Amino acid sequence: MKLLDIGEITERSGVKPSTLRYYEEVGxxxxxxRHGLRRQYEPQILxxxxxxxxxxxxxxxxxxxxxxxSEKGQLQIPREQIRERADLIxxxxxxxTALRDILHHVADCPAPSHMECPSFQRMxxxxxxxxxxxxxxxxx
Amino acid sequence: MKLLDIGEITERSGVKPSTLRYYEEVGxxxxxxRHGLRRQYEPQILxxxxxxxxxxxxxxxxxxxxxxxSEKGQLQIPREQIRERADLIxxxxxxxTALRDILHHVADCPAPSHMECPSFQRMxxxxxxxxxxxxxxxxx
DNA sequence: ATACGACTTCAAGTCAACTTGAGGTCAAGT
DNA sequence: ACTTGACCTCAAGTTGACTTGAAGTCGTAT
Numbered sequence: 001m002k003l004l005d006i007g008e009i010t011e012r013s014g015v016k017p018s019t020l021r022y023y024e025e026v027g028x029x030x031x032x033x034r035h036g037l038r039r040q041y042e043p044q045i046l047x048x049x050x051x052x053x054x055x056x057x058x059x060x061x062x063x064x065x066x067x068x069x070s071e072k073g074q075l076q077i078p079r080e081q082i083r084e085r086a087d088l089i090x091x092x093x094x095x096x097t098a099l100r101d102i103l104h105h106v107a108d109c110p111a112p113s114h115m116e117c118p119s120f121q122r123m124x125x126x127x128x129x130x131x132x133x134x135x136x137x138x139x140x
Numbered sequence: 141m142k143l144l145d146i147g148e149i150t151e152r153s154g155v156k157p158s159t160l161r162y163y164e165e166v167g168x169x170x171x172x173x174r175h176g177l178r179r180q181y182e183p184q185i186l187x188x189x190x191x192x193x194x195x196x197x198x199x200x201x202x203x204x205x206x207x208x209x210s211e212k213g214q215l216q217i218p219r220e221q222i223r224e225r226a227d228l229i230x231x232x233x234x235x236x237t238a239l240r241d242i243l244h245h246v247a248d249c250p251a252p253s254h255m256e257c258p259s260f261q262r263m264x265x266x267x268x269x270x271x272x273x274x275x276x277x278x279x280x
Numbered sequence: 281a282t283a284c285g286a287c288t289t290c291a292a293g294t295c296a297a298c299t300t301g302a303g304g305t306c307a308a309g310t
Numbered sequence: 311a312c313t314t315g316a317c318c319t320c321a322a323g324t325t326g327a328c329t330t331g332a333a334g335t336c337g338t339a340t
Contacts, residue, residue, distance in 0.1 A: 007286070017287080018329060026327090036336040037288045047255055050264045051242075057232065058239045059199070062327070075246055075254045082247040089240040092197065093233055099198045100229040102191075106215055107222040114215045115187055124190045147316070157317080158299055166297090176306045177318045202297070 003032060003040040013049040028052065028066050051075070058089055098127040143172060143180040153189040168192065168206050191215070198229055238267040 006017050015023075020039070023029045029048060031039035048069070055065045070076035077085070102123050111117045146157050155163075160179070163169045169188060171179035188209075195205045210216035217225070242263050251257045 005287085016329085019327085021288090022328060034288095037334095038286075038336080039288090044255055047261070047264060050268050054235060054239050054242070054264070054267050056327095057235045077246065079247050082243050086240050086243045086247070089236050089243070093236050093240070095194060095197045096229050096233050096236070099194050100226050100233070102194070103222050103226045103229070106217070107219050107226070115184060121187070124187060124194070127194050128190050145317085156299085159297085161318090162298060174318095177304095178306085178316075179318090 002043070003035075004043055004045075005035060006031070006039045006041070009041050009045060009049070013046055013053075015049055015053070023052070023062070026062060026066070028062055028069075059092065095127060098123060102127075142183075143175075144183055144185075145175060146171070146179045146181070149181050149185060149189070153186055153193075155189055155193070163192075163202075166202060166206070168202055168209075199232060235267060238263060242267075 004012075006020055009015065009020060010017050020029065024031060024039075029041075029045060029052075032042050033040045051068075052065055055068070056062075068075055068077050102120065105117075105120060105123065106114055109117060109120070111120075114120045144152075146160060149155065149160060150157050160169065164171060164179075169181075169185060169192075172182050173180045191208075192205055195208070196202075208215055208217050242260065245257075245260060245263065246254055249257055249260070251260075254260045
């Protein structure tokens with residue numbers, strides 16, 4: 001199976017050499033051998049990089065992403081964790097959807113002051129329900 | 141109209157005092173006055189903080205968020221920009237959806253090696269179409 | 281044989297977004 | 311009058327994810 005050198009990986013994945021080296025340094029990917037000094041990669045690394053890029057776009061940290069791969073480089077997460085992550089992403093999708101809807105509203109609503117527009121307020125409130133606990137009970 | 145002091149803002153918004161001070165430092169929010177040393181805020185700041193929190197969750201930088209507010213603290217973005225932002229968010233939602241679907245697949249597909257599973261590959265390819273341009277045309 | 285260009289290492293730098301710590305101030309309760 | 315607790319300032323530190331720069335090494339084309 002033919003190997004690809006770092007330049008080719010960069011070209012085909014859009015990930016810079018410096019970034020690839022950094023990913024290797026932190027143990028996220030490995031180069032399989034060297035040609036002279038040049039790192040050589042197995043073609044599968046491209047799949048892995050797609051996955052990494054995608055997960056980053058989803059707001060996962062490199063550490064979290066690293067945790068999604070087993071030693072052999074396979075995706076290997078206990079099912080339970082996968083569900084958790086999927087739920088997290090759903091959460092995020094909802095937030096983004098709320099934000100988008102708010103923007104649309106702002107674009108279309110001719111009210112001079114959105115801050116006081118009731119439907120604007122309503123949308124914001126709806127997005128607030130995932131907040132840290134408030135301490136004050138309605139005491140008194 | 142009664143003012144809220146920083147502790148109350150923290151309690152009701154979930155945003156830490158240090159963060160509020162930081163936001164003020166970078167010009168994202170303002171405290172309206174002081175009670176002794178204590179910052180006092182107008183209640184509307186809570187709406188603004190909701191919006192900030194939401195936008196942050198949407199991956200916007202503080203600088204970008206600051207750009208969404210006019211001097212008076214109102215949301216004020218040219219319609220064209222709003223559409224752009226909304227499209228950006230849609231983009232992100234698509235990415236997240238792809239990621240979630242991949243995770244679901246991984247959770248359900250009993251194949252030993254996802255990396256080679258064709259439907260896994262297909263999903264990844266689908267998420268790749270937003271990549272930087274490749275230089276190599278099929279020359280030769 | 282040599283020059284070229286694409287890589288290499290390693291340390292240091294950068295950026296955003298906060299957080300922490302030391303030392304200080306203030307108003308309200310006892 | 312004094313203590314307390316919640317705030318204050320300001321500088322420095324932290325984290326994550328890279329990037330940059332200087333100095334060096336190779337394989338390949340000429």
